[in-house]
Amino acid sequence: MSLTLSIDGERWRQHLLTTVAQHPGIIPVAKGNGYGFTVARLARRAQWLDEHAAETGARLDVLAIGTYDEVEQAASRYDGDLLVLTPWRPFGPALRLDGRTATRVVHTVSRAADLAQLRERDPGARFVLEQLTSMRRHGMSRRELATAAEALEADSGRSGLRGVAMHLPLNTTSHLGEVSRLINDVVASGLPTRTVFVSHLTHAELAQLATSYPDFTVRPRIGTALWLGDRGALTVTATVLDVHDVERGETFGYRGRTAPKGGHIVVVSGGTAHGIGLEAPTGDQSLKARAATLARGGMDAVGFVRSPFSIDGKQRLFAEPPHMQASLLFVPSGARVPRIGEEIDVRVRFTATCFDRVVID
Numbered sequence: 001m002s003l004t005l006s007i008d009g010e011r012w013r014q015h016l017l018t019t020v021a022q023h024p025g026i027i028p029v030a031k032g033n034g035y036g037f038t039v040a041r042l043a044r045r046a047q048w049l050d051e052h053a054a055e056t057g058a059r060l061d062v063l064a065i066g067t068y069d070e071v072e073q074a075a076s077r078y079d080g081d082l083l084v085l086t087p088w089r090p091f092g093p094a095l096r097l098d099g100r101t102a103t104r105v106v107h108t109v110s111r112a113a114d115l116a117q118l119r120e121r122d123p124g125a126r127f128v129l130e131q132l133t134s135m136r137r138h139g140m141s142r143r144e145l146a147t148a149a150e151a152l153e154a155d156s157g158r159s160g161l162r163g164v165a166m167h168l169p170l171n172t173t174s175h176l177g178e179v180s181r182l183i184n185d186v187v188a189s190g191l192p193t194r195t196v197f198v199s200h201l202t203h204a205e206l207a208q209l210a211t212s213y214p215d216f217t218v219r220p221r222i223g224t225a226l227w228l229g230d231r232g233a234l235t236v237t238a239t240v241l242d243v244h245d246v247e248r249g250e251t252f253g254y255r256g257r258t259a260p261k262g263g264h265i266v267v268v269s270g271g272t273a274h275g276i277g278l279e280a281p282t283g284d285q286s287l288k289a290r291a292a293t294l295a296r297g298g299m300d301a302v303g304f305v306r307s308p309f310s311i312d313g314k315q316r317l318f319a320e321p322p323h324m325q326a327s328l329l330f331v332p333s334g335a336r337v338p339r340i341g342e343e344i345d346v347r348v349r350f351t352a353t354c355f356d357r358v359v360i361d
């Protein structure tokens with residue numbers, strides 16, 4: 001009845017342990033839908049990873065989460081520090097933290113004004129300063145970092161500064177040039193820290209940085225490559241809920257479409273509520289839209305759009321746009337028709353999918 005994520009537990013756990021062992025100082029990232037696993041499950045797993053420090057060679061003292069709204073979900077399942085990736089602002093949930101968990105939070109500060117306000121409200125606050133990168137999302141320029149350094153110095157060492165954070169773009173050929181420039185700016189700023197938090201560096205890039213900046217501690221924040229790094233350990237399936245024969249010309253679906261040829265309407269679990277197929281054109285059957293989709297190879301000649309569901313290894317077409325919790329597929333005559341109750345494979349974007357069940361064996 002469900003859209004299910006099945007995990008080969010032994011294989012997944014082994015991949016997690018290996019990844020942590022390969023990345024000293026790793027800060028696992030658990031945010032949003034928890035990469036499909038939920039933040040709660042990843043927080044518990046981070047605790048488990050810390051308990052296996054003897055195997056990985058390193059304690060896991062910090063877990064990164066995305067927002068202040070995620071603090072409670074993680075805090076009750078993981079004992080260490082919680083680094084909030086969304087920068088602190090003088091409004092919203094950052095100001096409503098529970099007193100007991102507040103002391104475990106490490107804030108991200110990306111503006112000089114926020115640094116002053118945060119420390120005024122909570123003189124003991126621990127934080128990282130975010131540095132602006134080529135992403136241009138959040139962060140302080142070289143000049144702003146220098147200003148922050150002066151403000152912290154004026155406060156006679158009572159600084160909760162834990163390091164400088166940089167968020168790097170994906171898939172650039174090499175980050176090393178940019179990271180070197182950014183680290184040089186940290187040095188020039190006079191900030192009293194030699195710890196940088198980075199994202200999206202390869203293993204080789206991290207090794208290179210360790211050689212080039214031996215006095216720096218580089219801590220990689222890793223989400224995808226940790227939780228989703230061994231896709232072979234993860235299987236996503238939907239359940240076949242119903243099957244109906246259709247003759248050419250018979251109607252089906254919310255919009256009363258007629259079947260362009262004979263075959264079967266196969267109803268499977270998984271719809272928009274799970275994040276299924278939102279990229280498919282919804283109801284726009286104008287000639288132009290169809291031509292565009294056809295040109296991308298996403299639609300067959302009779303106007304059906306490719307779905308992420310496959311049967312016997314063959315990707316099947318949506319008979320119409322996905323419904324909230326189910327989808328209608330079209331299986332042409334001649335192909336094997338799955339039986340009701342059968343599980344079929346689904347290809348999903350894990351960071352955008354909400355599973356009904358996560359099963360770890």
Ligand SMILES: *Cc1c(COP(=O)(O)O)cnc(C)c1O
Nearest residue numbers: 029085167199221222223224225
């Ligand atoms: C999500 C996120 C990460 C982790 O990214 P992955 O690609 O999942 O490894 C690291 N840093 C920041 C600031 C993020 O928001």
